[in-house]
Amino acid sequence: MKARLTDSLLGLLAKGERWTAQTLADELGVSLRSVRRGLALMQQEGVTLDSEPGRGGGVRLARRSGVPRMALTQREVITLLMGLAVAESYGAPLLATELRTLRGKLGLVLGPADRAGHKQLRERVLLGGAASEAVRSSWQMPRPAMLAQLQEAFFAQQGLGISYCDGMGQSSxxxxxxxxxxxxxxxxxxxxxxxxxxxxxxxxLDRISQAQPRPGRFLLRPAAQMMDEVGQFFSTL
Incomplete structure (x- = not known):
């Protein structure tokens, strides 16, 4: 958990921007105390941070800071493999060879059971056509903290409590x-x-403001049946 937090913090700070501890906490969906502990751990590991106190201040990576090698967790490897699968499915001819090579290298990190789990996860990502212009114009990037909770529940096949605002502005x-x-x-x-x-x-996803995993696992339902049930509704989104 600590390594995952410091990796996430490092990923944000690597952008070169100055962040306050509170904005880091909001972005990652963790407590302010956790962020401060994570920053302290990073410094113990040799990461040099520039910080400015007071209003308008914040923290960022020092220009000559040594950045430690980041070890990927199995969950992160699976996430990358899913991202590569989506890219391959949509077609990227200039990257085709590199995508296959990357997929092979990442697959070596996983054991047989995890490789089987990755295959099932790939089958749970359904690809459709491009969204309409009306839908694209209203699309916004989802909140990272919400996505982290959704990803956790999706991977683990857990229930999820969400706060949702539909296209008519009705919250539920x-x-x-x-x-x-x-x-x-x-x-x-x-x-x-x-x-x-x-x-x-x-x-x-951009209309989900909050998400919280629930205990217990669910069984997968047939994708074709679920798509049939929302097909007419989905075509209007």
Whole structure:
């Protein structure tokens, strides 16, 4: 957990911007105390930080700071493999050879059980056509803290409590099973079983403001059946 936090902090600070501890906490969805501990750990590991106190100040990586080698967790490797699979599915002819090579190298990190799990995860990412101009114009980048919680629940097949605002501006609290991710580039949706309505529903990721994993695991439902149930609705999104 500590290594994951310091890696996340390092990823943000590597952008070269100056951050306050509070903005780092908000971006990562963790407590201010956790951020301060993470920054202290980074300094213990040899990362040099420039900090300025007071209003308008903040912290950033020193220009000549030594950056430690980051070790990828198995979950991070699977995330990268999924990202490569999406890129390959959409076609990237100039990168085709490199994508295959990267996928092979990353796959070596995983054991047989994890490779099987990765195959199932790839099958849970559904690719559609490009989103309409109207949908693209309203699409915004989802909140990183929410995405972290959604990813955790999606990987672990856990239930998820979400705060959602639909296209009409109506807010609601839902308890869902995040069964599949659905991509109509550049727009992402979670194809879910809504526990309250006992029905299949599709939620745009940028309209989910908060997410919190629930205990217990769910069983996967057939993707074709779920898509049939939301097909007419989804075509209007």
């Amino acid at each position: 609290r839902r308890d869902i099973e995040p069964q599949y991710l659905l991509i109509n580039a550049p727009v992402w949706y979670v194809l879910a079983w809504d526990l309250g309505k006992q029905a299949t529903r599709c939620f745009r």
